[in-house]
Amino acid sequence: MEAALARLLPPAHAAPARLHEAMRYATLEGGKRVRPLLAFAAGEVSGAAPERLELAAAAVELIHAYSLVHDDLPCMDADVLRRGKPTVHVEYDEATAMLAGDALQSLAFQALAENELADAPRRQLEMVKMLAAAAGSRGMAGGQQIDLEATGAVLSLPELEFMHIHKTGALIRAAVLLGFWCGEKVSEKIQDQLDRYAKAVGLAFQVVDDVLDHDASTATLGKTAGKDAKQGKPTYVSLLGLAPAREMAEDLRAEAHAALDGLGERAERLRQLADFVVLRKF
Amino acid sequence: MEAALARLLPPAHAAPARLHEAMRYATLEGGKRVRPLLAFAAGEVSGAAPERLELAAAAVELIHAYSLVHDDLPCMDADVLRRGKPTVHVEYDEATAMLAGDALQSLAFQALAENELADAPRRQLEMVKMLAAAAGSRGMAGGQQIDLEATGAVLSLPELEFMHIHKTGALIRAAVLLGFWCGEKVSEKIQDQLDRYAKAVGLAFQVVDDVLDHDASTATLGKTAGKDAKQGKPTYVSLLGLAPAREMAEDLRAEAHAALDGLGERAERLRQLADFVVLRKF
Numbered sequence: 001m002e003a004a005l006a007r008l009l010p011p012a013h014a015a016p017a018r019l020h021e022a023m024r025y026a027t028l029e030g031g032k033r034v035r036p037l038l039a040f041a042a043g044e045v046s047g048a049a050p051e052r053l054e055l056a057a058a059a060v061e062l063i064h065a066y067s068l069v070h071d072d073l074p075c076m077d078a079d080v081l082r083r084g085k086p087t088v089h090v091e092y093d094e095a096t097a098m099l100a101g102d103a104l105q106s107l108a109f110q111a112l113a114e115n116e117l118a119d120a121p122r123r124q125l126e127m128v129k130m131l132a133a134a135a136g137s138r139g140m141a142g143g144q145q146i147d148l149e150a151t152g153a154v155l156s157l158p159e160l161e162f163m164h165i166h167k168t169g170a171l172i173r174a175a176v177l178l179g180f181w182c183g184e185k186v187s188e189k190i191q192d193q194l195d196r197y198a199k200a201v202g203l204a205f206q207v208v209d210d211v212l213d214h215d216a217s218t219a220t221l222g223k224t225a226g227k228d229a230k231q232g233k234p235t236y237v238s239l240l241g242l243a244p245a246r247e248m249a250e251d252l253r254a255e256a257h258a259a260l261d262g263l264g265e266r267a268e269r270l271r272q273l274a275d276f277v278v279l280r281k282f
Numbered sequence: 283m284e285a286a287l288a289r290l291l292p293p294a295h296a297a298p299a300r301l302h303e304a305m306r307y308a309t310l311e312g313g314k315r316v317r318p319l320l321a322f323a324a325g326e327v328s329g330a331a332p333e334r335l336e337l338a339a340a341a342v343e344l345i346h347a348y349s350l351v352h353d354d355l356p357c358m359d360a361d362v363l364r365r366g367k368p369t370v371h372v373e374y375d376e377a378t379a380m381l382a383g384d385a386l387q388s389l390a391f392q393a394l395a396e397n398e399l400a401d402a403p404r405r406q407l408e409m410v411k412m413l414a415a416a417a418g419s420r421g422m423a424g425g426q427q428i429d430l431e432a433t434g435a436v437l438s439l440p441e442l443e444f445m446h447i448h449k450t451g452a453l454i455r456a457a458v459l460l461g462f463w464c465g466e467k468v469s470e471k472i473q474d475q476l477d478r479y480a481k482a483v484g485l486a487f488q489v490v491d492d493v494l495d496h497d498a499s500t501a502t503l504g505k506t507a508g509k510d511a512k513q514g515k516p517t518y519v520s521l522l523g524l525a526p527a528r529e530m531a532e533d534l535r536a537e538a539h540a541a542l543d544g545l546g547e548r549a550e551r552l553r554q555l556a557d558f559v560v561l562r563k564f
């Protein structure tokens with residue numbers, strides 16, 4: 001994955017060099033790569049070729065990387081630490097960070113369109129459409145807007161879930177489905193199973209993030225811990241309490257496993273990833 | 283075009299409403315729509331259906347609209363007036379403006395992927411790739427970075443041209459080629475002609491922008507006049523002087539016309555647009 005991203009990103013010396021450096025800084029050497037891992041694992045279910053999965057996974061990760069760069073900007077979360085390093089606008093400057101994020105988004109769609117990623121070009125167009133919808137105002141960007149407006153507000157559990165289904169869930173679902181669509185053995189029934197799996201894992205990911213933000217240290221996380229509470233953001237921990245939030249994550253892990261029933265060996269990586277998402281300590 | 287954009291943008295009341303309002307505010311009721319006009323005109327050369335052109339043109343305009351929203355932000359040009367109205371971050375807030383721009387970019391790619399726009403799906407994937415490249419770090423976003431770094435600097439004429447080929451030229455070329463590719467009568471030879479045309483018109487557009495920024499009033503332009511000089515940005519006027527810049531625009535208009543030689547009646551709109559781009563007063 002690292003090699004694929006490094007190849008896909010323009011070289012740091014190509015003009016405009018500062019922008020390309022910032023794009024590489026934002027993307028390479030860091031992150032858990034959960035979305036790429038999910039894409040690769042979903043590709044095992046449909047027998048997808050690694051060369052295709054690499055690009056689909058990279059496209060999703062580029063969208064994720066751009067969203068972090070913009071999210072860290074002073075007008076959003078104003079964060080200075082990400083993946084154990086200074087955030088992009090701290091290392092470079094605000095304007096470069098914004099443009100780097102913008103260009104990373106464009107690059108994601110280029111990665112999805114410029115090589116053959118699916119057996120039928122029509123399905124590949126579906127992939128572009130799916131990633132665009134997942135990234136846009138009814139997906140990730142919309143979730144970030146809801147997040148903005150929720151700061152300092154009291155949300156109900158369904159409202160919190162609505163926010164996270166957009167903010168994190170949409171892109172995690174895109175990772176799973178794009179990986180799956182790279183393969184040959186694509187059926188509606190299995191797609192529905194993976195969709196259920198992705199929904200459970202996406203939500204579990206956020207619940208665990210909230211638990212870790214409450215529990216772990218900045219050093220372990222590589223990003224500022226305790227930030228949500230300080231900013232008055234509603235979280236699963238603030239809404240449910242720590243023990244019930246942990247329980248909810250466990251329930252979602254079980255749900256993710258149940259969704260994969262009958263898929264046997266080829267879904268083993270997906271099962272491992274559901275475990276990783278819930279049991280991780282960072 | 284207005285109707286197509288209004289249909290394509292999520293309704294203002296759909297959640298998250300504030301984001302969707304900002305996206306509509308940024309895109310609708312304003313702008314010269316030069317890029318859509320170019321796409322439609324290029325589509326006449328290849329006999330493209332209006333339903334296709336509408337979407338291809340909208341995709342390009344959405345990219346353009348997003349770039350203006352981000353360009354006006356305090357960390358970039360810090361402008362308060364655009365298309366005769368307060369800029370998006372003034373009317374809403376910085377975070378919403380950034381997210382609206384981000385979501386407009388996603389929507390552009392969705393528009394290009396979700397309906398049939400070309401005879402072959404493979405060509406439609408080419409269209410996605412072309413728009414992504416034109417918008418990205420080796421296209422428009424790269425041009426904006428070069429622009430940032432050029433503020434206060436003295437550029438040579440080739441350096442200034444390099445900046446504008448990226449900043450404005452890439453997207454204008456995309457408008458022309460995407461419109462052309464929507465049609466049936468697509469040939470390499472004509473494509474090369476349109477490419478030459480697009481290059482000349484794209485550069486002419488910028489030269490005339492510089493002349494108008496120097497010449498016209500804020501009221502006529504609907505955006506802050508004299509901004510470039512105030513910000514110490516190199517322009518064709520500052521580099522060449524007013525009369526030679528006007529002459530250069532005229533030469534580029536002649537070049538655009540020459541590129542269309544032999545295309546007869548079906549390139550008439552493109553000729554008119556080359557005239558409009560150079561002779562406009564706003």
